[in-house]
Amino acid sequence: EPEVTQTPSHQVTQMGQEVILRCVPISNHLYFxxxxxxxxxxxxxxxxxxxxxxxxxxxxxxxxxxxxRPDGSNxxxxxxxxxxxxxxxxxxxxxxxxxxxxxxxxGTRLTVL
Amino acid sequence: AxxxxxxxxxxxxxxxxxxxxxxxxxxxxxxxxxxxxxxxRQRLQLLLRHISRESIKGFTADLNKGETSFHxxxxxxxxxxxxxxxxxxxxxxxFKTIFGAGTRxxxxx
Numbered sequence: 001e002p003e004v005t006q007t008p009s010h011q012v013t014q015m016g017q018e019v020i021l022r023c024v025p026i027s028n029h030l031y032f033x034x035x036x037x038x039x040x041x042x043x044x045x046x047x048x049x050x051x052x053x054x055x056x057x058x059x060x061x062x063x064x065x066x067x068x069r070p071d072g073s074n075x076x077x078x079x080x081x082x083x084x085x086x087x088x089x090x091x092x093x094x095x096x097x098x099x100x101x102x103x104x105x106x107g108t109r110l111t112v113l
Numbered sequence: 114a115x116x117x118x119x120x121x122x123x124x125x126x127x128x129x130x131x132x133x134x135x136x137x138x139x140x141x142x143x144x145x146x147x148x149x150x151x152x153x154r155q156r157l158q159l160l161l162r163h164i165s166r167e168s169i170k171g172f173t174a175d176l177n178k179g180e181t182s183f184h185x186x187x188x189x190x191x192x193x194x195x196x197x198x199x200x201x202x203x204x205x206x207x208f209k210t211i212f213g214a215g216t217r218x219x220x221x222x
Contacts, residue, residue, distance in 0.1 A: 004156075031208070042215065043157070043199065048208035056208040091157065102210065104157040 002026045004105035006092050012111045013082055021077045021108045023092030032075045033093040033102065034067065036060070043091065049075065082112045115140050117202050119213035126190050127221050134185040134216050136174075136200030146176055146183040147210070149199040157199070160185075170194070190220045 005024045013019050025032050034046040047057040049067055066078045075094075079086055092105040116139040126132055138144065146163040161169045163176040163183060174185045183200060200213040 033208075033210075035210075035212075043212040045209040045211065050208070058209065098208070101159050101162075103159075106156045 004092055004094055004103050006090075006105035006108050008108060009106065010109045010111070012113065015084055015112055016081050019079050019082055019110065021079075021090050021092075021110070023075045023077070023094075023105055024073050025075055025092065025094030026096070026103060027073070029094035029096045029103075031055075031095045031098060032067075032069070034077045035091045035093065035104075036088040037091065037107075038085075038088040046077070046090075079110075082110075084112050086110060087112045115144075115202060115204060115211045117200050117211050117213035119198075119200055119216050121216045122214070123217045123219065125219045125221060128192055129189050132185075132187045132190045132194070132218065132220075134198050134200075134218065136183045136185065136213060138181050138183065138200070138202050140181075140202060140204060142204060145203045146174070147201040147203070148172070148174055148183075148185050149201055149212075151197040151199070153196070160198070190218075192220050192222060194218060195220045 007022045011019055032049040035043050036046055037043045045058050047061045047067055048055045064080045068076050089107045089109050091107045093102045095102045118137045120135055148160040149157050150160045151157045172185055172187045174183050176183050197215050197217050199215045201210050203210045
């Protein structure tokens with residue numbers, strides 16, 4: 001069964017550095033999402049992406065964040081200048097249509113030192 | 114404001130006992146409600162959604178619009194049900210999914 005994949009599984013970075021988290025959604029899916037979960041807190045929506053543009057974003061998704069679908073398979077989340085409070089588990093998700101089930105990746109644990 | 118509340122952080126029951134994981138929501142409109150489950154060392158996965166009105170792994174959930182609740186129930190808990198359970202909401206026509214804080218279910222032998 002096809003799955004959403006994410007790399008790396010764990011990323012450690014210094015405060016102020018740029019990081020790119022990578023996701024490969026399921027191949028025939030059209031809607032893509034990023035969520036994050038700070039340790040001990042709830043899963044929070046960051047951004048949704050459809051038809052090569054952001055369709056919705058949360059207040060967390062400020063100018064430090066960006067998303068891209070650079071080719072037909074990858075979906076990336078970039079954090080330009082990481083802060084300590086960006087340390088979290090970042091989940092990618094995709095779905096085929098807006099009514100279908102959302103499938104989650106295994107997550108990337110980002111640690112900002 | 115859209116909000117999902119799961120009042121219990123941890124629920125511990127014995128095997129064979131009934132389980133009810135509570136979820137209340139706040140949304141001005143007709144939302145879609147979901148339950149997601151995350152087993153140890155596994156990814157988040159959909160357990161069930163209210164529009165399907167189905168039973169998955171013995172779990173059911175009924176949307177009560179009057180009480181704005183979507184409680185998850187199972188008549189006889191099994192040890193393999195031990196996991197983190199998240200109630201979630203998506204607004205009609207919206208893209209984002211709002212999650213509750215989650216309830217850890219621990220089923221004791």
